Amino acid sequence: MEINQPRIRSLMRQASRVEEAGKRAAAEQLYRQILDEAPETEEAWLGLGRMTVDPAAQAEAYERALELNPENKEAKVGLADLRGEPVPEAWRKEVEAARLPEPEPEPVVKKEVVAATATAVAAPTDDHTEAYEFFCYRHPDRGTSLRCYNCHNPICASCTNKTSVGYLCPDCKRDLEDKFFNASATDYIIAALVSLPLSLIAGYLVWRLGGGFFFIFIMIFIGGAVGGLIGRLTKKAIGGRRGRYLPHLVLVMMVVGVVIPGLPILLMALAGSGGALFAFITPAVYLFVAGGSAFYWMK
Ligand SMILES: [Zn+2]
Ligand SMILES: [Zn+2]
Structure with a gap:
């Protein structure tokens, strides 16, 4: 029988290595695992027949192999031995010859x-x-x-x-x-469409607050609530589904939401007008606290 699934093929290779190493119990376990997944694997029934020490299991394994291939000599020999029946010596030789030269098919791959x-x-x-x-x-x-x-x-x-x-x-x-992670591509688009306007509003308000100590202090407390709100509303809009990168997406939207309303101030700072540094503290604290909170809610 052709063994098609790569996984089963890999397990079979592994099982025969373990068998060759003389680890019967481990080999038996592997053959059983293969048969759980692919009961049509004739070679695995034969392997189980060779490895198990339970005569009933051995007989069943050879019978199953014969059901799959009535001409299987190894199964015939195995069953005859179990039942104490005579076997043509030629069959035994044929089985041994088939088992002995195990060519290593993959030295290159290895x-x-x-x-x-x-x-x-x-x-x-x-x-x-x-x-x-x-x-x-x-x-x-x-x-x-x-x-x-x-x-x-x-x-x-x-x-x-x-x-x-x-x-x-x-x-x-x-x-x-x-x-x-059950979110679809549409969920990502919806999440962006919901979180961006909310982030822009929040970002605009944050810039309006300015850089007073009081607002920096306040931001530590309300930042989490604002971020939580953005996160929860976005999550609700996408039916509570989860996406591997949804938290990151919302975080990016929140950064954009702060950068766009703050562009005039940012450009002024870049132009070297100075004195603006203090104005960045409130938005920075906001992004840190609110971003963390929204990220958490989007998970
Ligand atoms: Zn696993
Ligand atoms: Zn590995």
Whole structure:
């Protein structure tokens, strides 16, 4: 049978490496994992038959392999052995011959992977490969004892994302993020259209206040409320959806909202009229406090 999915192919490669290394339990676990996802994988049924120590599971594995391919010699031999039935010696030889010369199909790819990642990878993961039970499913040449808590795939140190519940592989991380970030492109446009006018009004008022100590002081308190309001109104306008860069977008709008009404003063300062420095303190404090608050609400 053709193994089409790249992931299953990679898991199969990994399983046969682990099997060759003589780690039966780990190999069995990998074959079972493959079969959970792709029960039509004839090779994985054979692998399970070779690796499991439970005769019932062994028999079932060979039977499943035979269902997929009634001509499968290895499954026939395995079943006959289990049942104590005689097997033609030629079959046994054929099975052994098929299993022995395992050609390494990817020395070139392997070299590329190693070359591309050699600098990024911490040395210890490469050095003691034999000591590990599994191989990273994204880097089959890296031994590891870490597994993703979500999909249970083995992952090397450079592929892990540490979370509060355990290590997460990059694929699962992306999946979870995709579920988490549900905003569409339209939401980004709406967010910009809502937050920009609000930011312009707030920015205009901030410049009107001027740079008195009282207003700087006040800004520390009301800045958070103003930013929170902009953030919450924007969030409401997009139905509460989340976007990876929505907080940044609103922050940019708030900066624009301060810069545009302040342009005359900014230009004067650039022209060297001086004395304007004090006028920048209130808007700066506003942006710092309100921007932080809006960013928080947009998350
Ligand atoms: Zn995962
Ligand atoms: Zn890896």
